[in-house]
Amino acid sequence: MISLGFHIDAADPATAARAGALSTPHGEIRTPAFMPVGTRATVKGVTPEQLVAIGAQVVLANAYHLFLRPGTDVVHDAGGIHRFMGWDRAVLTDSGGFQVFSLADTVRLHDDGVEFRSIVDGARHFWTPEDNMRIQMDLGADIVMQLDQCPPYPADKDFVASAVRRSAEWAARCKAAHTRGDQALFGIVQGGVHADLRAESVARLVDIGFEGYGIGGYSVGEPHDLMLESLAPVAELLPSDRPRYLMGVGNPTTMLEAIGLGVDLFDCVLPTRTARMGTAFSSEGRMNLRNARYARDFGPLDPACGCPVCSSYSRAYLRHLVSTKEMLGSMLLSLHNLHVLIALAGQAREAVLCGRYGAFLESWRSGSGADDY
């Protein structure tokens, strides 16, 4: 059932970049777009009002974490994730498969599903693709991701191949089980850095047919060049009339390169996590605000940035907050860093609309932000 309208507003003449728009029951998402991560139904340190103020159109939440706490039923009975967290724009839930494989104790993979023990309370759980779809339907996001198997990097090619196969089988089962009409289901392409496996994964998913395609299994420690090299043909193979979502990528340079290859959506914990470590993104690259050089710097965080933080606070004050470990430091830097990525994706969109993404990307590559991986 098609619940997600997606159309392309413009395709860049020199690159594979697109500008598009997804319609969801909770508003439109103009792409390319960066999606803040709100794992446990909160984007750490930032209120929904602040997210609106910096132009966030959609946030992520994670089904694994919400399944464990507070429990799917609590979110469902609260009226769904939007009501629960006080966010009335779009929400995308990740299946939690990645977390199961990386966070849970004693994970046992079966063809039928995955068995795991909660690190919160030690309880044992078993998820089939159908179970996971029920959870995500109950959580009530606008976009949900299939339950997939994401291999680590590096991994044996055989292991990656079996993950591709299992993920494709589970994709089909997710589609069959996913019966909620106001919710769009995305498949997830796997295959590691193996061109043939990536192609197989795409083919199998497209054969099943999804409203959008996540590109998983990257940003797991592989070198950036290798990743982009591997990503390019994946984006070419995916249907052009469906959104492409590169999962777990959110550093400025990789995001812009990937947009050039035809990716529309991005998510990453980097902006908020690095903010809590006292680091700010800026037009001059990353700034570690613990550095003594900022102690008496009364200028704005980034003179080129128009966010609420850069309009109101000095580097000296932010450095003071960071060095005294004050909560406001994490809050303000998180807001700023999210704004940087959201605004950058917005600028990318405008460049595509004007048919000049090639020049935009070239300019970035030769600028001070380009080393920001």
Place this chain on the structure above:
Amino acid sequence: MISLGFHIDAADPATAARAGALSTPHGEIRTPAFMPVGTRATVKGVTPEQLVAIGAQVVLANAYHLFLRPGTDVVHDAGGIHRFMGWDRAVLTDSGGFQVFSLADTVRLHDDGVEFRSIVDGARHFWTPEDNMRIQMDLGADIVMQLDQCPPYPADKDFVASAVRRSAEWAARCKAAHTRGDQALFGIVQGGVHADLRAESVARLVDIGFEGYGIGGYSVGEPHDLMLESLAPVAELLPSDRPRYLMGVGNPTTMLEAIGLGVDLFDCVLPTRTARMGTAFSSEGRMNLRNARYARDFGPLDPACGCPVCSSYSRAYLRHLVSTKEMLGSMLLSLHNLHVLIALAGQAREAVLCGRYGAFLESWRSGSGADDY
């Protein structure tokens, strides 16, 4: 030099409560008023915009902490505390004397001043009253407190008596040294729970003459009844045409009782500190949101509260945030708790303006909030 206008709008007929207004260079403070504490130039977990939204008229900052980090000169060179922290309403700085005596290493008290070693970097410092005035003038708050000696509780009467004497001597020296015309200096009454010492302290301070009077040395572990009993004559003795500030008190019941005795201003870290522990003030008394009873409670935090948090979030969501230790939990509960105290002081003010504070206080004493010490 008078820089602080203070006038009484109304005096309650049945109690000693007053409603007044202080004019400062950064706006008016209508009293009774609760002052959020922003020790290190930030009210923990709350932005200046949010403070405005909940009606905060004035915030506290602490000279000891700011002297150590980022340093008085940094705040001064930023343009003063208001510019530094992005707050353009009133600011009151405490001298930091209490912190020196309770936090610093190796404190040595002299008649001339206090010697202490910073717990941040071990550096040795010596503060005379004149040094402290220079620091607070440089920080640039609207209201500054004298450097005093605050004894612990319990303490020998002789010790308390010597603290009264030393504080009065330092009060005179502070007044002589305080030469900033757009800044009001308050003396601080000491004397523990000894009526004669309290009276002596008041007499000595009034003789010197201050724009307002802090009442220190309470809220240090003494029983509440004993404190109120001791406070009553202090408030009676203080000049009625000057604001009275009960330092370190901010639980609802004590605040309302003290207003009935003639106190105008209050500060306390309780609302924000208890918020970070997952506890909310409410019209039904304190709520420990970690409690499982809230897990599926989808009603507002306090149906009787009009703050932004109670308008937007459920108890279940707040409990989820608290139990998963999410920053947003601390942020939202801090905002709510501050609003409760600010609003309660505002209601007290209205009751005084209507000449019915006695009934207001009686109603509180028999209500569900009364056990909230």
